[in-house]
Amino acid sequence: MRFKILKNTEKVFGFKNEVKWYNTIFISMYHVFGFYWCWLYAFPVKELTVFFAILMYCINATGITCGVHRLFTHRSYKAIPALKIFLVICFCSAGQNSIYEWVRDHRLHHKFSDTDADPHNANRGFFFSHIGWLMMKKNEEVKKQGKKIDMSDIEGDEIIMFQKKYHTFLKLFFCYILPISLNIYLWNEDWKCAIAWQAFIRFLFVFHAELSVNSFAHLYGYQPYNKTIVPKENAFVSSVSFGEGWHNYHHSFPFDFKAAEFCDRFNWSTNMIRWWARQGWAYDLKEATPEMVSSLMKRAGDCKYLNDELVIHER
Known part of the structure; x- marks a missing residue:
């Protein structure tokens, strides 16, 4: 009985590693x-406080999607120093x-997805x-393969290494201290309400949006580009x-700055990068060619969605 309970727990929660x-x-x-805290202090709230929480959500999402993901991890485009610093602050x-x-x-996730x-x-x-x-603590395979990941470009980037050195301070200041203080001192929001909306509501919404x-x-959606891999197309996650x-698409073509084939499907980050490119702040935007996309779809795509997607793609 005990063994069965442990196996069920492992199946539901994935407990294989030692718990941290x-x-x-x-x-x-x-x-x-x-x-x-939010139950006690989130309301009543001023309109500016809610607006600022939404603005911070957008800033955070920009730092994650356009910054640490598409720029720093995948190098799918290049950015001038001022834009890089802006994205680092957004990420912090x-x-x-x-x-x-x-x-x-x-x-590591992409290499051994x-x-x-x-x-x-x-x-x-x-x-x-x-x-x-x-x-949970990382298992041995994660630690073993993680040591082999090439980080030379990151280690050679002074801006990123500065952020690494002062990470704790930068995170506390830009994520908590500054946003909460602006609520309090610019429009006299109650400090307990400011904490509720910035430290909890805004932070946790961003946290779980990223984790989704x-x-x-990876678990819910469809696979028009490559049905041999686990990642899926999910409109909710994109939104x-x-x-x-x-x-x-992204796991099929991780170098593509759009992280998608079409940019009109909840892909605000792509439109933002394109706008930066028009200003001259971003450049060398990498994309998969239409031939690459259609070739993979015909070879490995899910036939249930293949025809419709190809019709859209070829227009």
Whole structure:
């Protein structure tokens, strides 16, 4: 009976690695305490406070999608120093790990997607791929393969290495101290309400929107480009992550700055990068050619969606 319970627990939560109790308790209590704090202090709230929380959500999403993901991890385009610094600040305001850690883990995820060397292997279930991987120590395969990831471009980037060195301070300042202070001093929001909307509501919405790419976009959706891999096209994920949910395409062509074939499907990040390119701030935008896309679809795409997607693609 005990063995069966353990096996069921492993199936549901993906518990194979040793639990990191500090992370588990901290993440759990952050959610519980955040819900309690918001229940007490999130309302009444000023309109500017809500607007600013939404603005911060957009800034955070920009830092993650356009910055640490498409620029720093995949090098799918290049940016002038001023834009790079802006994206680093946007990313710091999301309260994530350092850029160095984020890039290393994401490159490892792409190289060994949904295997034991993937930090958030979706084959271990929804909970693990969404948030459980942050609560457990990395398994031996992840640590072994992680040491082989080429990080020379990151290590040679002074801006990113500066962020790595001062990561804790930059995260605390741009994610918590500055946004909360602006609420309090610019439009006299109550400090408890400001904390509710910035430290909990805004932060947790961004946190789970990002994590949904690892879970929802690997477990739910369709595979018109390559049915031999786990990642899927998921409109919900794209809508909350500024365009990161077209994951079957992205894993098929990770170098494409659009992270999708079409840019009119909840892909605001792509439109933003294109606007920067028109201003001369971004350049060398990489894209998969139509021939590359149609060739892969015909060879490995899911036939249930193949014809419709090809018709759209060839117009």
